[in-house]
Every structure is written in C-alpha cells, then in structure tokens.
Amino acid sequence: MNGLDVSGVSFAYGEKQALRDVSFTVAPGRFCALLGPNGAGKSTLFSLLTRLFTTRDGTIKIAGHDLETDARGAMARIGVVFQQSTLDLDLSVRRNLLYFAALHGLGGAQAARRVDEVLEVMDMGTRARERARDLNGGHRRRLEIARALMHDPAVLLLDEPTVGLDAASRAGIVDHVHRLCADRGLTVFWATHLTDEVWPSDQVLILHQGRILADETCADLTQDTDLRDVFLIMTQVAA
Ligand SMILES: Nc1ncnc2c1ncn2[C@@H]1O[C@H](COP(=O)(O)OP(=O)(O)OP(=O)(O)O)[C@@H](O)[C@H]1O
Structure with missing residues (x-):
C-alpha cells in the first residue's frame, strides 16, 4: 500500500x-x-x-x-504543515500541542504522553514550557511539524x-x-x-x-x- x-x-x-x-x-x-x-x-x-x-x-x-x-x-x-504559521503565539509549546490533540479527540494522559513523544522526535524536549512567541523561526517550524505528527499520521x-x-x-x-x-x-x-x-x-x-x-x-x-x-x-x- x-x-x-x-x-x-x-x-x-x-x-x-x-x-x-x-x-x-x-x-x-x-x-x-x-x-x-x-x-x-x-x-x-x-x-x-x-x-x-x-x-x-x-x-x-x-x-x-x-x-x-x-x-x-x-x-x-495525514499531517499537514501549511506555508503560513497557524501557531497560537501566546500559548506555550505544550499548550499549542494539547489544543491540537483535543481537536483530534485526544485528551488526558494519552495527549500528555504524545506531546512528550513528538517534542522528543523534533529535538524540542526542553522547550515545552516556552511561549511559541519566544521561539526562533526554526523552532516555530519544528513545533508545527511536531503538531502535525501528534495524531501519528x-x-x-x-x-x-x-x-x-x-x-x-x-x-x-x-x-x-x-x-x-x-x-x-x-x-x-x-x-x-x-x-x-x-x-x-x-x-x-x-x-x-x-x-x-x-x-x-x-x-x-x-x-x-x-x-x-x-x-x-x-x-x-x-x-
Ligand atoms: N482562485 C483561482 N481562480 C482562478 N485561477 C486560479 C485560482 N487559483 C489559482 N489559479 C490558477 O491556477 C493555476 C495554478 O495555480 P496554483 O496556485 O495552484 O499554482 P502554484 O504552483 O501553487 O503557484 P505559486 O508557486 O505561485 O503559489 C495558475 O495558473 C493560477 O493562476
């Protein structure tokens, strides 16, 4: 397939x-x-x-x-990263991911675990608490990729x-x-x-x-x- x-x-x-x-x-x-x-x-x-x-x-x-x-x-x-950023810059890295998880029906411990996994995959494990606004351009992009991977596409x-x-x-x-x-x-x-x-x-x-x-x-x-x-x-x- x-x-x-x-x-x-x-x-x-x-x-x-x-x-x-x-x-x-x-x-x-x-x-x-x-x-x-x-x-x-x-x-x-x-x-x-x-x-x-x-x-x-x-x-x-x-x-x-x-x-x-x-x-x-x-x-x-399917996971999608669009050309224009769609992050909420006032939320933390973790909150951006949890918000997306909720849209996909993922919540609680399962969502929290998945957040840790995707941040690890994108080498952003230490940045979970930072505000999206405080990330540089490259890390914002990484966060968007992490978010697109949340539902394991x-x-x-x-x-x-x-x-x-x-x-x-x-x-x-x-x-x-x-x-x-x-x-x-x-x-x-x-x-x-x-x-x-x-x-x-x-x-x-x-x-x-x-x-x-x-x-x-x-x-x-x-x-x-x-x-x-x-x-x-x-x-x-x-x-
Ligand atoms: N809403 C629209 N109405 C009419 N024609 C459109 C519309 N959107 C795109 N087109 C035309 O369809 C063709 C393909 O456009 P498309 O935007 O998919 O190309 P693209 O490869 O993404 O270009 P770019 O790299 O400039 O974004 C072009 O000729 C474009 O002018």
Missing part, C-alpha cells in the same frame, strides 16, 4: 485548467519533493490532498484510504516549510524530516522552490502548467548534474 496514490486528477477554476490528469504514487518511507514554477498547480494539488477542494476527476488515496469515499480514514492518516505534507528561515535552521529541518522517513517509515510530500533541499535518493515530481513533467529519483533525473539546472531547462523547454 502506498503512502500517497494520486490517479488521473484534474481540476479547473472555471475556464482555467490548473491540474491536468495528474498521477503519481509515493511509497511508505519516501521523501517526495514537489517542484514547480509559479502557477504550476502546487497549491491546487495541496488543496486537493488536504480536502480544501474536491474534484470528481480522478482519485486520491492517503495510506490506502480514498479521500472521497473514506474522508475520515484518509484525513486521520502515515503521511506528512509540507508546503514550502522552510520559507523565511536562515540557512542553518533550514538545513536542520530538511535533515530532520529526511530522518523521519528513514527511521519511522513516514511518507513525506514536500513542496519547495529550493532545489538544495532535495537529496539524491529522494523522489522528485516536477509540475508545470498543471502536468507532471518528471517523476523519478533525483539521482536518476539529474545524472550528476545540478537539479536546479535540470528543473530550469525542463520548465523552460515545456513553456
């Missing part, structure tokens, strides 16, 4: 076709980077994967659960999660999330403009004008050249 299974998905805003027959799978434990220039359809794809939008054209399965026919099962298995979606972070925080988060794939079998779907966040063994999807132009490992795609150059050439040739 795949982490993500997207088959024949199309979506239009009125006359504007944003996604055209998009199909791909992401195996469990894989890190899949979604690359695309402005207007490629990345946000639209994210909106469909998180059920903000729905479409009759095509099917989406999250860890085997169809988003249309088993929305509850599918959504229970099989799949983690991240929409340009390192925007605005300094190089060291960015590298730390990229490294950490790759390790979650390797150590815990988490399926990661990571949208980015930054090709240096992609590792040679990662799966790369290049989306352009609503179509998938490439779907293979970064190493196979680049053949020892630079991913940024390959990306620019592919999206310019197809323009």
Whole structure:
C-alpha cells in the first residue's frame, strides 16, 4: 500500500485548467519533493490532498484510504504543515500541542504522553514550557511539524516549510524530516522552490502548467548534474 496514490486528477477554476490528469504514487518511507514554477498547480494539488477542494476527476488515496469515499480514514492518516504559521503565539509549546490533540479527540494522559513523544522526535524536549512567541523561526517550524505528527499520521505534507528561515535552521529541518522517513517509515510530500533541499535518493515530481513533467529519483533525473539546472531547462523547454 502506498503512502500517497494520486490517479488521473484534474481540476479547473472555471475556464482555467490548473491540474491536468495528474498521477503519481509515493511509497511508505519516501521523501517526495514537489517542484514547480509559479502557477504550476502546487497549491491546487495541496488543496486537493488536504480536502480544501474536491474534484470528481480522478482519485486520491492517503495510506490506502480514498479521500472521497473514506474522508475520515484518509484525513486521520495525514499531517499537514501549511506555508503560513497557524501557531497560537501566546500559548506555550505544550499548550499549542494539547489544543491540537483535543481537536483530534485526544485528551488526558494519552495527549500528555504524545506531546512528550513528538517534542522528543523534533529535538524540542526542553522547550515545552516556552511561549511559541519566544521561539526562533526554526523552532516555530519544528513545533508545527511536531503538531502535525501528534495524531501519528502515515503521511506528512509540507508546503514550502522552510520559507523565511536562515540557512542553518533550514538545513536542520530538511535533515530532520529526511530522518523521519528513514527511521519511522513516514511518507513525506514536500513542496519547495529550493532545489538544495532535495537529496539524491529522494523522489522528485516536477509540475508545470498543471502536468507532471518528471517523476523519478533525483539521482536518476539529474545524472550528476545540478537539479536546479535540470528543473530550469525542463520548465523552460515545456513553456
Ligand atoms: N482562485 C483561482 N481562480 C482562478 N485561477 C486560479 C485560482 N487559483 C489559482 N489559479 C490558477 O491556477 C493555476 C495554478 O495555480 P496554483 O496556485 O495552484 O499554482 P502554484 O504552483 O501553487 O503557484 P505559486 O508557486 O505561485 O503559489 C495558475 O495558473 C493560477 O493562476
């Protein structure tokens, strides 16, 4: 069973076709980077994967659960980190996580235990009492990832999660999330403009004008050249 299974998905805003027959799978434990220039359809794809939008054209399965026919099962298995932060800055790290746990029906000792676990996973065990506002950008992002892991999802979606972070925080988060794939079998779907966040063994999807132009490992795609150059050439040739 795949982490993500997207088959024949199309979506239009009125006359504007944003996604055209998009199909791909992401195996469990894989890190899949979604690359695309402005207007490629990345946000639209994210909106469909998180059920903000729905479409009759095509099917989406999250860890085997169809988003249309088993929305509850599918959504229970997905964690999402949006581009814009949605932390409550006046609450402590722990309270932010407990609040989210309550939304997922988790309470009491079970929620408290899970808070400790996810903070440990994100190397934030010592920060539980700090106010979110007092964390630096990198740790706020880590907290959002910890929160997305609270309900133990099989799949983690991240929409340009390192925007605005300094190089060291960015590298730390990229490294950490790759390790979650390797150590815990988490399926990661990571949208980015930054090709240096992609590792040679990662799966790369290049989306352009609503179509998938490439779907293979970064190493196979680049053949020892630079991913940024390959990306620019592919999206310019197809323009
Ligand atoms: N609400 C909307 N109404 C009409 N067209 C839209 C709407 N939202 C997006 N589009 C169009 O759909 C296409 C895909 O847009 P989308 O926002 O998904 O791309 P993107 O890859 O996320 O771009 P960016 O990197 O700039 O955020 C674009 O041509 C865009 O202009």
